[in-house]
Amino acid sequence: MSPALDRRTRWVAGSAVALALLFAGAATVASARGDGAQAAPRTPSSASADAGFARDMAVHHQQAVEMSFIVRDGTRDEDVRRLAYDIANTQANQRGMLLGWLDLWELPKTAPDGQGPMSWMPGTHGGHDMRGMEGMDHDGALMPGMATRTELGRLREARGKRAEILFLQLMTDHHKAGVDMARGCARQCTVPAEKRLAQGMVDAQRSELGLMADMLAARGAAPRP
Incomplete structure (x- = not known):
């Protein structure tokens, strides 16, 4: 991500880190034993689903924030700009909480080493086989649903309705994954x-998928197959 985009998002994520520390401090302490003493804190291992999801979703979210800022500079449509702002702010x-x-x-x-993206999810992800992804050239797309470098370049160059449609299509793929x-x-x-938090992401992004489908239809377009 460019330095300018990084500066525009750092302040948002910073406050969330402090909030996450408070939440996680309570979440990772085991319940009190029968004698009233607190059990030792239990934290996830590096190979756990908890850690893997936190790492991978942080990367996934960062690209959604980047795409949202890009389209806000590429269109004057208030509906798309409002959606982009909501996605950037939320994600x-x-x-910040995940980090x-x-x-x-x-x-x-x-x-x-040895733990590639999505290794914490067994089998497949979103219909994509994740096994063997390590070392392959995916044009910068580290995980399913992520836009490639080429697609991000097209989004930066697009303006007006073309930018709106491309953003909505890319973000639809991103949300599905x-x-x-x-x-x-x-x-x-x-x-x-x-x-x-994960269940909240499911609920919120499913709602936004419906909204983006409607916005694409209003522009004579549809999600990519």
């Missing part, structure tokens, strides 16, 4: 606060 805050949890758990923000990832965490993660 920057959620990204804050990794800080609290003292886990790396990048996958350890994001929903699948969040469902995976809702099933597999063990930290209650993270499971609740």
Whole structure:
């Protein structure tokens, strides 16, 4: 992401990190024992679904924030600009929470050697086989649903209705994969606060998928097959 976009989002995510530390501190402490003493804090391992989801969704969200800022500069349509603002604000805050949890758990923000993207989700992701992705050239798309470098370049160059349609199509793909990832965490993660966040992502992004389908139809377009 460009330095300008990074500066525009850093302040949003920063406050969310502090909030995440408060939530995760409570979420990772085991319940009190019968004698009234607190059990030792239990934190996820680096190979857990909790850590994998936090790492991968932070990357996924960062691109959604980037695309949202790009389209806000490429169109004057207030509906698209409002949607882009909502996505950027929501996902920057959620990204801050995910990174804050990794800080609290003292886990790396990048996958350890041998753990590629989505390795915490067994089998397939959104109909895409994730096995064997490591080392392959996906034109910058690290996970299913992410836009490629070429697609991001086209979005930066587009203006007006063309920018609106491309953004809505790219963000639809992005949300579909994001929903699948969040469902995976809702099933597999063990930290209650993270499971609740993941389910909230599922609900919110499914709602936005319906809205984007309507917005594409209003522009004589449709989601990409």
